Amino acid sequence: MSHLTSAAEACFRARYPALVQFLHGMVHDRARAEDVAQESFRRLVIRGPTTRPDADRWVFRVARRLALDELKLERHRRARELEYEPSTDDPPFDPDDIAQVRRLVASLPDRPREVLLLREVSGLSYQEIADVVRRNVNTVKQDLHRARAALRRAWVAQKEAP
Amino acid sequence: MTFEPEDPEVRDPLHRAFPAATSDDVERAWGRVSTARRGAGAWAATMRATIAAALVLAAFVAGYATGRSNRVAPAERGGIEQQLPSDQQLHITVRPPALLPASVIGGAP
Numbered sequence: 001m002s003h004l005t006s007a008a009e010a011c012f013r014a015r016y017p018a019l020v021q022f023l024h025g026m027v028h029d030r031a032r033a034e035d036v037a038q039e040s041f042r043r044l045v046i047r048g049p050t051t052r053p054d055a056d057r058w059v060f061r062v063a064r065r066l067a068l069d070e071l072k073l074e075r076h077r078r079a080r081e082l083e084y085e086p087s088t089d090d091p092p093f094d095p096d097d098i099a100q101v102r103r104l105v106a107s108l109p110d111r112p113r114e115v116l117l118l119r120e121v122s123g124l125s126y127q128e129i130a131d132v133v134r135r136n137v138n139t140v141k142q143d144l145h146r147a148r149a150a151l152r153r154a155w156v157a158q159k160e161a162p
Numbered sequence: 163m164t165f166e167p168e169d170p171e172v173r174d175p176l177h178r179a180f181p182a183a184t185s186d187d188v189e190r191a192w193g194r195v196s197t198a199r200r201g202a203g204a205w206a207a208t209m210r211a212t213i214a215a216a217l218v219l220a221a222f223v224a225g226y227a228t229g230r231s232n233r234v235a236p237a238e239r240g241g242i243e244q245q246l247p248s249d250q251q252l253h254i255t256v257r258p259p260a261l262l263p264a265s266v267i268g269g270a271p
Contacts, residue, residue, distance in 0.1 A: 012192055017182035024180045034183075034191065041195045101179035120173040121180050121196050 008045040011055040016041065018122035025117040026067040027074075028106050036066045060124070060132040071110065084141060086157055104151065112147035115140055 016037060024034035040063040048062075049055045105113060118129045126144075130137045183191070 009196075011193065012195060013188060016191060017187050020183045020187075021177075021180045025176070034187070038191050041191075045195060048244055096175070096178070098179045101175045105176070105179065116172075116179070117176070120176050148172055 006056050007052060007055060008041070008048070008091075011044065011052055011059065012041050015056050019060065022060070022117045022122045023063055023067050025102075025105050025121060026064070026114060028102065036063055036070065040066060053095060053154055057128060057131045060118070060128075061134075064132060067114075068110065088149075108147055108150055110159065112143045112150070115143040116147035116151075119144055 019037045019040065020030075020033050024030050025034050027033055027036065040059050043062055044055055044059045048058045106114070108116065114133060115129055118124045118132060119126075124132065126137050126140055127145075129140045133140065135143075
């Protein structure tokens, strides 16, 4: 049992911070992100893979599914967010304004948002992201391209602002 | 897993907006997760003990029921004891197998 624990613990210590970052971007709330991350690791130590890197991918998959379930519940409670479409009425995007960055990320559709977070925040490779979200690598790249394009549009708008 | 920085212009604002957990956060969270694991282990041990006890009980009940069905039925229920006179003796004759020579079993040549 001890080697199982040590593998789970090693996975936890290596991946927990990045997983919380990913979930923070998904569920828009730090405390909920931590709860979901801990629940994912709790499931890992009880019935997940006992070797790495399988455990790493497994825990990201479980966390993603839990986050999507959380979002579904949240959207039942309130109207669905509109897909982000930058307009001239938007204030210029300031990458130092944390709240604005979070709002912008939250306004992205789920698919590109999760890929963007897994890539840019959690640091997973394309192949690892494909394993986590169960899409092929090319689709992952397309989703990532869409998400980056949305962010860049805002970024460019900020740069061109007087 | 490998970290492949690709687009710092996008990545840096995201890292500021969604900061990583501190080492204290990690330690606290691991405390909760490992406690849950021990709880789950204790629950699994309890379940194993319960199942083992249930199996022993089932085996005992099954053995008891089998033992009862193999008994000779009591006389008042019309069992075999009623059909035998109380003073009758049971004679059992054991015959040697036909293929064995009589010398083997100590009989007359």
